[in-house]
Amino acid sequence: MAFENLTDRLQSAMKKLRKKGKISEADVKEMMREIRLALLEADVNLQVVKEFTKNVRERAVGSEVLDSLSPAQQIVKIVNEELTKTLGSEAVGLNKAPKIPTVIMMVGLQGAGKTTFAGKLANHLIKNEDARPMMIAGDVYRPAAIDQLKVLGQQLSVPVFDMGTDTDPVEIVRQGMQQAHEKKNDYVLIDTAGRLHVDETLMQELQNIKDVAQPNEILLVVDAMTGQDAVNVAESFNEQLGISGVVITKLDGDTRGGAALSIRSVTGAPIKFTGTGEKLSDLEVFHPDRMSSRILGMGDMLTLIEKAQQDYDEQKAEEMAEKMRENTFDFNDFIDQMDQLSGMGSMEDIMKMIPGMNQMPGIENMQIDPKDIERKKAMVYSMTPAEREDPDLLNPSRRRRIAAGSGNSTIEVNRMIKQFKESRKMMQQMSKGNMDNIPGMEQMLGGGVKGKIGKMAMNRSMKKSKKKKKKKKRK
Template structure:
């Protein structure tokens, strides 16, 4: 995942301060040197680094920090606030047309992920607004782009307007917009051509499309793996087209992520979305404060909750909660939870969104192996329906049969059953709102005031859910 090395370096820089009772100007200076190096190594633009470190230093050496009771916490708070400010302060939504359709035009270099993002955005709008989008295939120079968009349209059951590769993109957009008005589509998403580099032909064509379509949004799609060059690309497109927002793709890859920290400052255009994977659901609205918390290793509970709400069926969740309270959670539910978690994304990435988890020793080595999940599923599928519903039936002879039927050893079957029982016990405690006796909770949320606040917040969430259920009854 992007930012991992930056997160590690920033945590190391600030951990030295946490051990001190008082913080001196020399301590702040040393920390800022480490932060500066960490940001530069992450491909953050030099001017952005200078401005960021200057702002943090000026605030961190103030009287309210150096003479405060917990100066280390104050400094972390300042770094978090300045990082949030650098990223854009607050989330910026899509600009909508009072009259339909709202026109959104994608721009960017070849290979940045424009076509995939067009499909992801259509999926997002359908899920969040029950929208009826029309996709326009405006990339006539790469036939595969038209085919790719048509495949995405079929997957989403969304219409795609295309006229092949022999018609000019401007004419395709003209006729596509006319169809959208006729069919009363509320969004039109225009996929445009890209090049391996910026040239006048590309820009001229994009300006013509802009003049014709009068888009409400021109979203620049930038590949996070291009590093510092992503900032130069964004700046050039902005000067030529006047972009209204930026989309950063491939943030799930082996990238240093510095582009995300630089683009807002250099272009003034807000980052609106990030692409975090290859699936159509792997799209996140960009929240600067949440991203700052993630980068500093402080978690991101709000995004985690939103992911859960998107991927979990409320009726099923209520049924599961009832089963957990009554201790009726069985192997069928166990497998269903694995599948739900798989839909939400890599488990190691989800765990890092929990406050304090980034400080848990060994977490960086934790990976949920898809093969391990497949093995567990095979064990459950080798059980009889009665055994899945009543785990107490699983005596040694039944376990041997399950091992043979699933191609695993008896030891592995025993381990899986033990994990299931431990999960069931923990889930029952969570469902009753008793978080204090769950092993590892202190480690998960960290010690001190911050840890207590984290657990209090989780307890409040559990109680709030209980109240909601009572009201529904």
């Protein structure tokens, strides 16, 4: 992810403090110097860096912090709070019209990802609001943009209004809006043209489209890979159009991520969404507090839970939970589970959202090869239906046959079966609402007292969930 280098630098700066029992003003000063360098290297705006470090320093050197029982934890808390404030404090939703349609206009430079974002936003609205959006192809200068929007529309079964490349974009938007009113679409997403840089002709055209469409939202789409230039672009668009929000794309790339930390402070416009991949589902609502936790390596369980809720089939999840409780979870379920996990994104990204995972030795070098999942599937597909349903049938001769049939060694087959049995045992313990016997659970939840409290909380929530189910059954 874009913030990996920044995360490493901030963590190493704060790790030095954690090792000390007592902290002096000199220690805070040294930490702030490292944080300042880390932020500047991440391409964060100089003025934003100055303001951020000033606020943290002022709060961190107070006597109630330095004289507290755990000053290092207090300072980490202050850094987290100030980082959240810099990113915007709280998530800001879409501005909705009092009556349909809600009109959202996408603006930005060429190549920022406006057209792709229009498709992702349509998908997000369909999934989360059961909406009926329509998209308008207003970029007549790049024929591929119209074709791309049509392809996205077909994938999502969303209508795309276009009039080819020979009509004035303002007229296209006027007629598109008319059709949206007639068809009673509740959202209109307008894809507009971009340029290689901001120019007067582009801005005048966008202003004319704005006058015709009267959008409820003008979302500026910026590419995280453009670094500090993204902030300059945001300022220009904001001055001339009055943007209502920002979308940062390609946050999954190998970028420094400084734009995300700068844009809110510089423009005052909230970041509303981030693009985290190429798939239509790779769009996240921007939560400043969660992003701050992620940057500081503290995980992001809420986003992980939301991803699971979106990508997991609820009925299948309930069936699997029942099988775990009854210990009848088999290799067919194992395949289903791997398919659903794959839909949530890369395992590396998922694991980084779990608090404490980033502090496990060697986690930064850990890479989960997607081919490994395919190899495991090949082993399962080489089993007979009876073997998939009853793993206890897998004696040595059957394992050799599976190895030959799937193109793997017997050692790899044995390892996969062992992993399956261990995970099934762990899942059964979890399904009973008891985390106490699960190895490494406390460490995964943060270690020490925090890990114990986290484990107790999870136990309690699972017990509550079981009570609710019992009440429902009685009713």
